[in-house]
Amino acid sequence: MRQSSNTTLEISKTKMKYPLHITSEIGKLKTVLLHRPGKELENLIPEYLERLLFDDIPYLPTVQKEHDYFAGILKNRGIEVLYLDKLAAETLEDEKVRRQFIDQILSESGANPNGTYNILKDYLLSFPVEEIVHKVMAGVLKTEIAEEKKTHLYELMAGHYPFYLDPMPNLYFTRDPAAVIGEGLTINRMREEARRRESLFMQYIIKYHPRFAKFDIPVWLGRGERFPIEGGDELILSKDTIAIGVSSRTSAKAIENLAVQLFQRQGEIQRVVAVEIPKSRAFMHLDTVFTMVDFDKFTIHPAIQGPDGNMRIYILEKSEDPDQVNIRERNNLPAVLKEVLHLPEIDFIPCGGGDIIASAREQWNDGSNTLSIAPGVVVTYDRNYVSNEMLRNHGIEVIEIPSSELSRGRGGPRCMSMPILREDI
Template structure:
């Protein structure tokens, strides 16, 4: 088998990508718990699945291998020991291990075949699924109004965030919000136990149990030598520095980590919601992250003179920084919504800047962002549109919905 992970740019021709088809976890959303589960609305399951299937088929039509998180996870539970450990881990991280309800839930999950077990963990366990006579604890009786033993994971179709391939290794991320923290456990098990990955010594550049948070939407592999990471609502400066230290110590190619500060708000959630690479010198950008004369807070981390240290230098202009670290003579920033005050705000909310490059100058976007899509075409970019009426309700675009595993070098 060829090496299963290889990503040295944002735009190299995409060969293999990991997706998650939205499932019953979406139907376990209710208005009362939307904020807790990080959603603004409730997608209609048959419609969101249809849109997601269209997205997946669009990728296949370009010769891209599509693999699914739920399938790889089920195939990773290869024996009873792994199954039991996974169930214990997921129950512990779901805070379902504080009373003997843990044992009822463990028994319930282990009674299922692998595919159903994984689906149930992802969709959540309702209290109504456990027989009344097994509800013997005070907290179960007093909290009967809360419907779940295990919360659903409706954000799972944004496979970009829990883990990210960097070079020939992977960052398995500590998610910022509790509602998403369990998601990276799936990739942790897949890398360790799935036959496709377990036979390889895959370096892990960032561990999910690290104290500070890091999410994949903030991680952009700009070139073989340069990684950009957003300092955002979801990714901390401490995590970026630790990632840089691990990369500098564990491989020889990436020698610059560019930390880009963006506003810390839900509307700007990750770096890839306001900035993505679409060609060798072309990038989408939401104009609101650029200050006067394009000024921002940008820091370049490089290996320090002493082992285990980093050298940090500050920059303040995005275009000049990109020219410097990528060795470019010219950089083109393509503004979301064409820079129009209303269109840019509307289309950024619907992930107009969240493009998925599948080859240099070829991107997948949401059809609803017609102003941004037209502007991309005017800049020579091939734009492949996918329907998004339901997918967009989760506040994430095509890049958010995809975790590249293998790209060609450019």
């Protein structure tokens, strides 16, 4: 797939070396990666919701309508929307790459190399490439494989678990498996086993897809790293500063390793701000409790701040030893933001207006998880009406999308989007 003329023009305008370019959270969004929810959601059943990291089962026809509305809003604003399944299918058109991908996905899915592995490999290879991608995403049920193919006792007595390959219902949260930083990206080792295979798609797309393969795109951290990190914790505050949440999904060691790699391998980013947040299901990633919506404006869930607004915050900067970082401890988030962004004041916009009931309810439904598509312009869920009114009262243009079913996955518009290109601010 060739780059569109519009994308090529943007690359020329911003003097980019690579087809990835993200230097802020709020620069005008030009290209974004989405995944339209599919059959993987219909393979959710109550008994295995916890295993697959869901609290409820979305109704697929409605969740697709809501997602299409979201994508339509972005397209109507002139944003190029790429789809994960389409990029993956184009990547796997090459037979050698396709076979390699299937081998790797089966290996990482725990398929038995002495039996099930070969059965599943032959089964997947029997489909057109687009359907291979959808099968891998949706999962493979044991009932899909003919009984005569099951020649081993352990296959015939495999128990009641219905899948040979688990579905990937979290795929529509494209923010987490990989995240662009500058002109490179992290391809993430995800904390939970249920999500670890997701980043394999981006690893193959970046390496083999015609849009990206001809560029030597730097991978700041790869999915083979030992310590977990997820894109929902990675926020690009400015061209020289990123913030990363120390959360239930991202470890402090991964943040330090990423800082070392960035300081060694590029010259723009000068500091990494590590922000600890409570480690709970409700506060899954930094972007579920804190997002940037304008040059000096941020949404925040008040519950992440302790007494007197204190938090544990660490500023990581270059050290004389390239394998180490200098660390300065801070405890006040507004003060840190003013320091690193060189701003006289910071405007915090509280989720739910700071009301004890509304803020908890709307944060649970991602009231702070906004997607900025330009300075002062954000996409939000319509159900978070208190937070949306607060944003408008602070001068933010709010574009609401329907969310009765999308929100069941515990992620908002920022979670559902992986920006590829933004204009500099």
